[in-house]
Amino acid sequence: MxxxxxxxxxxxxxxxxxxxxxxxxxxxxxxxxxxxxxxxxxxxxxxxxxxxxxxxxxxxxxxxxxxxxxxxxxxxxxxxxxxxxxxxxxxxxxxxxxxxxxxxxxxxxxxxxxxxxxxxxxxxxxxxxxxxxxxxxxxxxxxxxxxxxxxxxxxxxxxxxxxxxxxxxxxxxxxxxxxxxxxxxxxxxxxxxxxxxxxxxALSRQRAAPRPRHLRLAEGFIEAHLDQPITLEEVAQAAGISPRGLQMVFRQHRGTTPLGFWRDQRLARAHADLLQAPPGTRVTDVALRWGFTHFGRFSEVYRARYGLSPRDTLQARIGAGM
CATH class of the missing domain: 2.60.120.10 (Jelly Rolls)
Structure with missing residues (x-):
């Protein structure tokens, strides 16, 4: 075809x-x-x-x-x-x-x-x-x-x-x-x-390099609020840096934006939950737990990252358990 x-x-x-x-x-x-x-x-x-x-x-x-x-x-x-x-x-x-x-x-x-x-x-x-x-x-x-x-x-x-x-x-x-x-x-x-x-x-050395203080503080704040809506301004305030400065730090050291990092971390947590889901778990339960309220968009970004849909991941988990 x-x-x-x-x-x-x-x-x-x-x-x-x-x-x-x-x-x-x-x-x-x-x-x-x-x-x-x-x-x-x-x-x-x-x-x-x-x-x-x-x-x-x-x-x-x-x-x-x-x-x-x-x-x-x-x-x-x-x-x-x-x-x-x-x-x-x-x-x-x-x-x-x-x-x-x-x-x-x-x-x-x-x-x-x-x-x-x-x-x-x-x-x-x-x-x-x-x-x-x-x-x-x-x-x-x-x-x-x-x-x-x-x-x-x-x-x-x-x-x-x-x-x-x-x-x-x-x-x-x-x-x-x-x-x-x-x-x-x-x-x-x-x-x-x-x-x-x-x-x-060079990329390996860059990834292994110590994180700047502002980046550590920002990532810590994000990790503590993965299941909550946050703004760039809130992350920047917690990190003690301007929003623009924070954007530059994330671009330089993580190749993404602060909110992109936040979304990627939530996606990773949702993926882990689906891989370990007990019987009776629904995809919507996992999506909502990690702040994804638009289920169609959640499915799209999940499939783009992991190569299969959230539902397929859950069904594979259930099948493996059975």
Whole structure:
């Protein structure tokens, strides 16, 4: 089944048309097919990234050189691709994704029958996400080789991306417009920073560094009020810092906002409760316990974080108990 069907750009058997239409979204490239081409491209644009579904049918050589303005995550659904990105050479399969660096020359050969979901990420946005954690740098972020999709952060990122695709195909595109869409995009970028890259050691040191006093006080206040509505001004007052200063501290050390941290902690507590729920527990009980009064939105952000719905988590717990 072809994904993102409502966002189709083209379907063609003409090689030149396929090259030109794909280049309009990505970048100019060399395209050669070994066999009968049956190409399609479906495209959902967001603010800092886009979701794409592409297949060519035949075995296909794609040589764009340097991508320039974007990173590209390629998640094969079937088939596979031989990847060359700078000095890195590997095979991308449904078990491991390719992450293409924009500043290194790229050359790919897709096997016949390969179907892929591609996440095109703005280079500027990716670098801004990293700078918020480590400070600005003139050295480009460089991902190392393939991303394991079978476990750990890679598996979580794959689930999130396929959820975005599924929601889009259900008629509710989760990216494009709105505050939640921007937060979802930020989560994708954060997930990419969990992949192997040349700044991982610096990120690990930053995460292990002692927390500033204002951050410790703010996090302590938030932890003590997870089940209550709070405001940025209340957190800032408890931390002894201005609201703007508190925002900057959280951006620098946590990569989020104070209220984003508050929401994420409540979500984690709700997840833990669902995993340990006794018989008779309802999802609404858990959501209300941690201050989520909009159940549809709670389900959306929960699924985006954990890859399944709160109800599925609860049913799995009940099933395991039985």
């Amino acid at each position: 072809r994904l993102l069907q409502d966002h189709a750009l083209f379907q063609t058997r003409d090689l030149d048309e396929a090259r030109e239409r794909v280049a309009a979204v990505f970048c100019p490239h060399r395209l050669e097919a070994d066999g009968a081409l049956d190409a399609c491209h479906h495209h959902l644009p967001g603010h800092d990234l886009s979701l794409n579904y592409i297949e060519y049918g035949a075995r296909t050589l794609i040589a764009p050189g340097e991508l320039g303005r974007f990173y590209l995550l390629q998640v094969p659904l079937s088939g596979g691709a031989e990847i060359v990105n700078g000095a890195a050479r590997y095979v991308s399969t449904p078990g491991q994704a390719a992450i293409l660096n924009p500043h290194l020359p790229t050359r790919m050969t897709w096997e016949a029958g390969t179907r892929q979901v591609l996440v095109q990420v703005s280079r500027a946005a990716m670098e801004a996400q990293l700078a918020a954690l480590l400070g600005p740098s003139e050295r480009p972020l460089t991902f190392d080789g393939p991303l394991d999709l079978t476990k750990g952060p890679g598996a979580a990122l794959r689930r999130l991306i396929l959820w975005l695709v599924a929601e889009t195909d259900a008629g509710s595109p989760p990216i494009g417009r709105g505050l939640m869409a921007r937060q979802i995009e930020s989560t994708i970028l954060a997930g990419l920073l969990e992949a192997p890259h040349d700044r991982q050691s």
